Amino acid sequence: MTTLTQTLSGLFGSAFAALGLGESLGAVKTSDRPELAQFQCNGAMAGAKALGKNPREIAQAVIEKLQSQKDVFQKLDIAGPGFINITLTDDFIARALHTMATDPLRGVTQHPKETIILDYGGPNIAKPMHVGHLRAAIIGDALRRMCLYAGYRAIGDVHMGDWGLPMGQIISELEIRHPDWPYFDPAFAGPYPAQSPLSMDDLEEIYPAASNACKNDQSRLEAARLATRDLQDGRPGYRALWQHFISVSIAGMKANFTALGVHFDWWKGEADAHPFIGPMVEKLRAQNLAVESDGALVVPVAREDDKKEIPPLILYKSDGAVMYGTTDLATIVDRVEHENPAKIIYVVDQRQALHFEQVFRAARLSGIAGPKTELIHAGFGTMNGTDGKPFKTRAGGVMKLEDLITMAVEKAQARLEEAKLAQEVDTAEKESIARKVGIAALKFADLQNNRVADYIFDIDRFVAFEGKTGPYLQYQAVRIQSLLRKAESQNLRISESQIMIQDSDRSLALFLCAFPDHFEIALRNHTPHVLCDYAFTLAQAFSTFYGACHILSEPDAVLRQSRLHLCALTLQTLTAVLGILGIDVPERM
RNA sequence: GCGCCCGUAGCUCAGUGGAUAGAGCGUUGGCCUCCGGAGCCAAAGGCCGCAGGUUCGAAUCCUGCCGGGCGCGCCA
Known part of the structure; x- marks a missing residue:
């Protein structure tokens, strides 16, 4: 429309x-x-x-x-x-608002039902998720919801890091610790145990130990490289052990993503691209795009008119293992072959920009991605501490995502008590409200920042409930819900009433009409912060309106109905925008 | 060295060539015995890093410089 x-x-x-x-x-x-x-x-x-x-x-x-x-x-x-x-004229504004109100999408243009694949996970196997994973997850999930709202067929892929050197590091570390395990016996005929010999806690201890060992000892690094290559080549014992890492790690990831309300349609990893690598490389060789260089097989992607030097994309390292550029390219083969997407969006740290430039160029040169598939790196900035340097906890370590989530929820719980809110509900609902509020605080604090810029991660700001925050937006929505419930109990009908524009509600009405414009900008530029800004300004416009005139006690019945209608429209729009951002609105709070 | 990103109020950030540059936090002062005060209204606070250029018009585009971050072949 x-x-x-x-x-x-x-x-x-x-x-x-x-x-x-x-x-x-x-x-x-x-x-x-x-x-x-x-x-x-x-x-x-x-x-x-x-x-x-x-x-x-x-x-x-x-x-x-x-x-x-x-x-x-x-x-x-x-x-x-x-x-x-x-x-x-007020009449024209009222008509425009009415048109928007009757549209289920509130005026947003329906785009063709093309497929868009979004890649916004990237958590690594065997490593606990930390605050650094927050941005990709919630920006990516918001972009996915935006694409769905616009009518696209959007697919979110977690694309785990499950295929690189860290896997070999863990395997070779375990081989030293438990040489008697059947996974390491080449003569073992199977079947391997169904139960994982390792818990997530074990992995969290083993990975850093293995990684450090490789840093300090060349022979350990060599062993890890060999193990990586053997894993990639399909050695059964390694694959069986590696399967355990994956299932244990996925359980941990799911706990975090579920808590955040971040959804993935696919739980694929780099390893899923493996079957596509061989044929892809053969094709690249046949196209004369893949060449030997210093013992490695690479695709040169530099161009004459480049302002900077673009290194070639490495397909096989000199030790025969593949790199993440290889799997990223092969993943495009997989996605194009099976889904023929109009667009693939990578929500990955801005520091990977050069890597994606290389991969995208290789995909274009070889025709792996044709002209109908748009490739976009929607990069995001680094999360720094209040000192401007990459964020660390007071102890100097990284903060686990799980701990951040717990902290936000607990803070929300405490704030509910302090503000004497949600007094009349039972414990279970209170718990659910605190969860929604805490997560809203977290998500909104991150999403409202411009995607590409670095930003300061201030823990106090992340769990704040006043001003430009997620909880403020929820609060406005909850207040409207409460108002509408009261209206209903007084048998005031709102659905069919016409809007009467007056001084106190004109700017709110106009701002409601502007929703599709803001949505389009956010969609086109892959910038959820534009929607954050819209939601906040809308909530403020409502609050101003709410403060300026009393609604339920308005004696003029027509005006009262009109204002209730405006309230309902604000609620619908606000809830929709928050929903697109991945933020739930509780019934009460 | 080369390249990319950033530099806007005390702090954190919006601002895709238009008029008088905005918001949140913080500060100061207000808010009706009525719908939820996690709220609302108002004030103070700015050589938009610096210097040129393009344009009728520049925080925005171009060039140079200064400051900060990041990246630049076998980690992901």
Whole structure:
């Protein structure tokens, strides 16, 4: 459907076209000066040059074409060098709002049902998830929800790190510790034990030990490399042991992702790309794209016009093992072959930008990704501590994601008590509310930051409940729900009532109409923070409206119904936006 | 050395060529015996890192410099 600004831009575009100017000059946006007007059009100034006329004359001509539309425009005037200031009739605003209200998507354009694959997990096997995994998970999940809302077929893939050197490090460490295990006996004919010999806690201890051993001892590193290659080559005992790492690790990941409300459609890993590597490399060789270099097999991806040196993508290291570039490329083979996606979005640390540049170039050169598959690295910045350096706990270690989540939920619980909220509900519901509030605080604190920039991870801010926070937004929604419940108990019907625009509710009504514009920007640029900003401003607009006029005690029945309707619309929109961001709204709090 | 990102209020951050640059936190002052005060209203607080350029118009685009972060062949 057409949004309010699109409708207005269309009207102005035709007016400009009638003057022999480009239709795009008619672009209408929300006014920068709300005290002067609701919307503005700046095209007259840009068009002045083309016609060699005074911009104010052009603005005047445009206005003359439009001012007969008295049902739309309450006022059109020229300001400054040639701004056209636009004020709509309340009736037109009410109609626009009504149109939006009747659309289940609240005005968002439905996109074609193409497939978009999002890659936003990347947790590693055998390592506990830490705060660094938070960004990928919640930004990626928000982007997935945005794609779904827009009508795409969106698929989230956790894409675990389960195939690299760390696997070999753990295997060779275990081989030293438990040489008697059947996994290490080449003569063992199976079957291997169904039960994992290791718990997640074991793995958390073993991995750093193995990794350190390799750092300090060349022969240990060599052993780990060999084990990695043998694992990748399919040695049965190693594969069986490795399967245990995976199932144990996935259980840990699922606990974290479930707590966060982050969803994945696929629980694939780098290893799933393995079967595609051999044939892919053969094809690359046949295309003369893969060449030997210093004992490794690489795809040169540098171009003449590069401003910087782009190293080749390494397919096979000189020791015969594959690298993550290899699996990333082979994963594209898999995805294109089976899903033919219109887009693949990688929500991965910005520091990987060069890596993705290499992979994307190799995919283009070889035709692995055709012109119909867009490849996007939606990188995000580093999470720093309040000192501006990469975040560490007071003890100097990394903070586990699990601990951060627990901390947020406990803080929410304490705050509920302190504020004497949710007093009348039972313990189970209180627990559920605290969980929703804590998670909302966490997610919103992260999502509201611009994706690409580094940002300061301030624990106090992450569990704050006032100001521009997730809980504030939930609170506004809960307050509206409470109001609507009261209205219902008084038998006030709201569904069919028309909206009557008055001074106290005009800006709220206009802002509700602007939702699709904000959504499109967020979708196009893969920037959830735009939606955070919209949700916050909407909640504030509501709160202002709520403070300015009493609703239930409004004596004019028509006005009361209209305001209840506006409340309901605000609630629906706010809940929808929060839902897209992955934030639940409790019934009470 | 080369390349990428960032530099906006005391702090944390929005701001995709338009008018008088915004928000949250913090600070200061207000808010009706009525719908949930995790709220609302208001004030103070800015050479938008610096210097040029393009443009009718620049926080935004271009160039140079300064400061910070990151990356640059066999880790992921």
